[in-house]
Amino acid sequence: MDKPTMKVTRRRFLQASGTAAGAAGAAIGTGQLVGLKPIGEAQAQQASGQTVVNKSICGQCPARCGIDIYTTDGRVHAIYGSNDHPIANGKLCPKGHLGTYILYDPDRFKGPMKRTNPNKGRNEDPKFVPISWDEAFKTVADRLNALRDKGESHRFGLFFGRGWGASDVGVNIAPFGKLYGSPNAPIGHSSICSDGSVLAKQCTDGNASYSSYDYRNANYLLIFGANFLEAFRPYNNNMQVWGHIRRDKTPRTSVTYVDVHMNQTAAAADRALLVKPGTDGALALAIAHVILTEGLWERSFVGDFTDGQNRFKTGQTIEPDSFTEKWTNGLAQWWNTELKDRTPKWAEAITTIPADLIVKTAREFGTTRPAIALFERGAHNHSNGVLNGMAIHSLNALVGSLFAEGGLAYQMGPAYGPAPADPADYMDDYAKNGPHKKMPRIDLQGHEDGYLMAKNMIQEVGTNHLAGKPYKLDTALFYMTNPCFSTPKAKDWEEALKSMFVIATSPFPDETSMMADLILPDTTYIERWQDAPTYPFQGWPLAQLRTPAVKPLYDVKTFGDTLIGIGKLIKGPTGEYYKKVESVENILRHLAKGFEANPGDNGVKDFEGWKAKGCWYKKPYHWRQVRGEFFEWDGKGWNKPMSPDQVKAKLMPTASGKFEFVSSYMEKKKDWVLKATGRDPAKYNMPHWEPPKYTGSGDLHFITPKTAMHAEGRSANLPHAITLFQPANGGNKQSLAELHPSVAKAKGIKSGDRIKIKSDLGEIFAIAKVTELTRPDTLVLPFEHGHWAGGRWSKGRGSHVDEITPAQSDRISGMANYYTGKVSVEKA
Amino acid sequence: MTKWGMVIDLDKCTGCQACSTACQMENNRLPGENYQDVLYYTDRSQPTPKLVWFPRPCMHCEEPSCMHVCPTKATFKTEEGVVLVDWNKCIGCKYCMIACPYGVRFYTDEKPVIEPNVKDVFPGTGDLSWNPPYKGPQQDNAHGVGIQPHGVVSKCTFCYHKISKAPKGTSDLSNEDPALREYVPACVRTCAPTARYFGDLDNPNSEVSRLISDRDGARLLEHTGNKPQVYYLGRSAVVPGFKKS
Incomplete structure (x- = not known):
């Protein structure tokens, strides 16, 4: 703490001492000028209290790094990465530190409000007036009860953004729709996020998921449009990995990066390939072509020609029987139908990447084990997105990276205890057999007229609602998503919100709030209880916990508690279910009971321990493929050999139990796929080149x-x-x-x-x-x-x-x- | 005697700017006025353009020109080699800003980079130039730590409020050692790829000394004779000669 001194202003200094007397100025000692001017607030303020460090998790991206929140005298003043957290490891990305600002954002909503101006639009003042939380919950519950009484409960939609699935917002969102009776509760945001990669994986290795990656042990990374050093999760950990693989590790990991402009990842990589947008698939196919023609594939995983002679020659088909596959399925068919003509020269004309660079990349990728090919939105945000993704992911199969050390796998879930109540015990007749059961989702997800194979279609909701096809929504509740701003053709959503009863829960003003009838402001992530099982990270299970560093600054409620509050007022067993659930904190205490039988590596075995450490985790990932053989962890090592049936059940749940170059998942929906896409029946179910449909007439x-x-x-x-x-x-x-x-x-x-x-x-x-x-x-x-x-x-x-x-x-x-x-x- | 210095490995730096934001929050910086900036430079043409970046803290020079020109001796060097500004003595004449070859000093009352001006949104009272709601507990005007008063020049302090509490004789301050993490400068502590190292340049066995020796640590603008206590390692350990973004 500084002593109460007086700062010398330039003018006062010149007046007092003259410019020549600089040394004399310096000699003006502590306290000498006190009294010329009031003592500044900063100097007068005493920091009396102890600094408290609270364990929590960041809320600014899906990685959700463990954070230490520093609070002194009730004021949060610093956030650093938690050393206890295996994603953060004491570090943070540039966003993480700014969390304090999110807490103290001067524009936050201060409490629940209702709209009094019935007109909605960009230039209409909503004329919000404050209401109590009781009135807010009752308003929503009355509406929902009335809809249910009319048999129109499907006209309620719950739209959510952040959450790895519906379960990790402190309360599982999914039971609400199940008990109340709406196919539209919830609808996630995954179709404006990264579903392209989820489907590409599902169509090839059977896992409808993002992958976990063992970058630290990889010697080659081939990255397509996943901006590793700017925007790919978990960003903070990616950068930690980068420091390791690019400098500390021997041998240094090589990186080739594919994107449409030079960004930081491209600049930091060994090779940047600036590809024409939407053509990543052509590049991947040509790389696969070179890997096969030059005999660089991993024989222990893919298999080989029966006589060991490589017959993959450009433009020539092979005898399917001449190649015996091991953990892949359909290679000969893929080669003969598609790959044999996908030369680097061919790809150059499509991608604009020079053929010699494609060959170099393919040779490096094909000869450096372990290698990972990864991709995200840049590659799959196109009409041919899943095909691009399948082509890229097939490279992982060709070099045997699936479930290998230094390769990629999938994510295990945490050892949670059962929730306070089981929704199955609270289903009334309406929930089981009400008219909502026959209703399609508003976004036509899973419907032949819409997107049969999609997970969500949040971007279609506004358009469908406006057209009344399949029907119009009555009430919509939003949690951490703002589709009238962030979906393509956002104006349809905006228009649609004018004819729905809109409940916004953002802590901050945004477009959805502007169109809202009710504002039920959420807490910021600094002020709340919440759990989050990790996004796919390194495979082993990790469950993180957010704990409030300070009491909410305003009269706001954590979304989970808002949903529970509304649920308690729903008539019938739904209300009973939510009374039993009680609160987010109660849910978390129940989940933590699962840790008793499965203590974490950090010693966490109950709720109190979870709170103190901010996370529970248990290494290792249980499965590993070593040179074409699969093994399961037996407590000491990956020692238990796995049968093909076990691999199929646990790791590659495709029809063949193998990595499929020819997708059985796609084949199951063959008629619909052919009709919806117009694709060649000979190729529709394998990674193949289809030019992207660009929209619009610009250049x-x-x-x-x-x-x-x-x-x-x-x-x-x-x-x-x-x-x-x-x-x-x-x-x-x-x-x-x-x-x-x-x-x-x-x-x-x-x-x-x-x-x-x-x-x-x-x-x-x-x-x-x-x-x-x-x-x-x-x-x-x-x-x-x-x-x-x-x-x-x-x-x-x-x-x-x-x-x-x-x-x-x-x-x-x-x-x-x-x-x-x-x-x-x-x-x- | 400890002589604190920093080593920045440009081969590891990802240009993410977490050093900038960690510093912004720790030291209550105004938006766009970063003690710790990352500079970006571009060159060459498609399809083989070049993009590089360069993180730039105060160099805490052995011969700080900013200190030599200061008419009030507000800028001074501590016994442990840290260059600081005594806000009680600073008259805001900005001579130091002109004298500094590295452009890492900031005057309080400049035009804001971003409107609305955070100083108007969170107004200070008395000498305090502003009052951010997340203001840290430390305020030490004699060492240029905390919220700036009006009319002074401020700069990176190597997080003086942290490092000055480190146990005497510590060779390196790193996040890896839980016992030391609270003494590590914010930018070093958060650096995800561990591109930053902080330690005692006078200790021949410190990690920073070893890195400078093993990997040819280079200092910025050697010809000025300022002798920075910040060293750079890696592929482009000089400010690139091409155009700044």
């Missing part, structure tokens, strides 16, 4: 990537995050539109110019940044800004990219094709 691909500062929609109102948003291109006040100099020259555009970007859906304005980092056929404008509602920093800043992003989705995965649009630009 530039419109790519709207995620940046490192994207904090689940929060960073647009964080002034510090805004200044760091797009550093490689100087976007420190808003996201800038990256344009190649050749485009800029042709259109007479200079850096800093205001430009108009036009798609078939309309036009938006942006500020141009002329840069060589972006391909000449591509315009890159990172999403985040352009909010028409929000806080004082976010509202009206920058460009809203999804206003002109077309509503096209991959017919198989339902993945929104964010990067499919073509636009034109001109100086505004």
Whole structure:
């Protein structure tokens, strides 16, 4: 603590001592000038209290790093990564530290409110007035009870964003819809997230999931459009891995990175391949072609020609019987039908990547074990997304990386105890047999008329509601998702919200809140109880716990408790179920009981221990493939050999129990797939090249990537995050539109110019940044800004990219094709 | 005597800016005015453009030109080699900002980078230039730590409020040792790829000394004679000559 001194201003210094007497100025000692001016607040304030460090988990991306929250005298003033947490390891990404700002965001909602202006729109003041939580819950419950009484409970929708599935928001969301009776509770956001990769995995190795990765032991990474060092989860841990594999580890891991513009991952990699948008699949197919023709595949996993002679020759088919496969299925058929003609030269014409670089990449990838091929949105946000993903994932099979050390696998769940109540015990006749049972989902997920194989179709809801097909929603509850801003063709959702009763739960003003009838503000992640089993990480189970560092600053409630509060007022057994569930904290205490029989590696065996450490985990991952043999963990090592049936049941749940180059999962839906996609019946079920359907008549691909500062929609109102948003291109006040100099020259555009970007859906304005980092056929404008509602920093800043992003989705995965649009630009 | 210094490995740095935000929050920086900036540079043309980045804290020079020009001796060097500003003595004349070859000093009352101005949103009272709600408990004007008063120049302190409490004789401050983590500068503590090392340059057996020796640690703008106590390792341990983003 500083002593009560007086700061010398420049003017006062000059007056008092004269400029020549600098040394005399320095000699003005402590306390000498006290009394000339009041003592500053900072100097006068005594920090009396102890600093408390609270274990929690970050809430700004799906990685959810363990954090230490520092609180002194009730004020949260620092967040650091927790050393106890195996993802964070004491470190954080740039977003994590700004969590304090999220807590103290001056624009937060202060309590529940209802709308009094019946008119909704961008320029309509909702005229919110404060209400009590009792009134808020009763308003919602009365509506839902009335709908149920009319047999229209399906017209209630619950839409959620963050959550690894519906179970980790402190309360499992899924039972609400089951007990109340709505197929639309919940509808997740996965189709605007990463369902393309989920379906690609499901179609090939049978696991409808993201993968876990053992990067630390890999010697080669081939990354397609998963921006490892900016936007791929778990970002913080990826960077820890990077420091290890690129410097500390011997041998150093080589990295080839494929994307449409030069970003930090591309710059840090050994080789950047700047590919034409939507053509990643062609590149992967050509790499597979080289791996086969040059005999580089992993024989212990894939198998071999019966006589050991490599007969994979460009353009020539092989005798299917001449190749005996081991853990893969359909290689000969894939080669003969598709792969034999997919030469590097062929791929060069499609991808613009020079053939010699494709060959080099394939040779490196094919000869360096263990190697991982990974991909995300960049590769699968196109009409051919699942095909691209299948082609890339097939490379993992070819080099034997599945379930191998230094390869990739899947994620085990935590040893949770049973929840306080089992929904199955609370199902009334209506829940079991009510009219909602015959209703399709509003998004037509799982429906022949819509997206039969998709997991969710949140981007279709607005459009379907407006058309009344299959029906109109009555009431919609939103948790951590803002689809009227963030889905393609966002304006349909916006329009749809005008004719629904909208319940918003964001702690912060946003577009959904602007259209809301009720605001039931959530707590921030600093103020709440909540659990989160990890996203796929390294395979072994990990369950993290959020604990409140401070009491909520305002009259707000954790969403889980809001849902329970509403549930308690639903008539019949639903209400009884939620009375039994009681609260989020009660749920967490029940879940933690599972740790008694399975203490974590960090000694956590009960709720109190979980709270103190912030996480429970138990290494290792239980299965491993070693040179074509599968083994299970026996408590000491991967010693128990697995039979093919065990591998099928536990690891590769496909029809064949193997990695399928020819997908049985796709084959099961053959008629629908052929009808919906018009694909060649000879190839529809295998990774093959299909040109992406670009939408719009412009001449530039419109790519709207995620940046490192994207904090689940929060960073647009964080002034510090805004200044760091797009550093490689100087976007420190808003996201800038990256344009190649050749485009800029042709259109007479200079850096800093205001430009108009036009798609078939309309036009938006942006500020141009002329840069060589972006391909000449591509315009890159990172999403985040352009909010028409929000806080004082976010509202009206920058460009809203999804206003002109077309509503096209991959017919198989339902993945929104964010990067499919073509636009034109001109100086505004 | 301990002489604190930093080593930054550019081969490991991912350019994520977590050093910047950790510092922003720890030291209550204004948006866009970072004690610890990461600079980005581009060069060459498609399809083989070049993008590099360069993290830049205060160099805590052995011969700090900022200190030499300071008319009030507000800028001084501690016995452990840390360059600090005594806000009680600083008159905000900005000579030091001109003299510093590295551009790592900040005047309090500049035009805000981002509007609305956080200083208006969270106004300070008295000398305090602003009052962020997440303000830390430390305030030490004599060492330039905490919320800046109006009219002064401020800079990176190597998180003086942390390192000054480290046990005497510590060779390296690292997050790896739980007993030391509270004494580690914020940027070093959070650096996910462990591109930053902090330790005693005068101790020949410290990790920082070993890294400088083994991997040819380089200092920025050697010709100025400032002799930085921050060393860079790796592929581009000089400020690139091409254009800044």
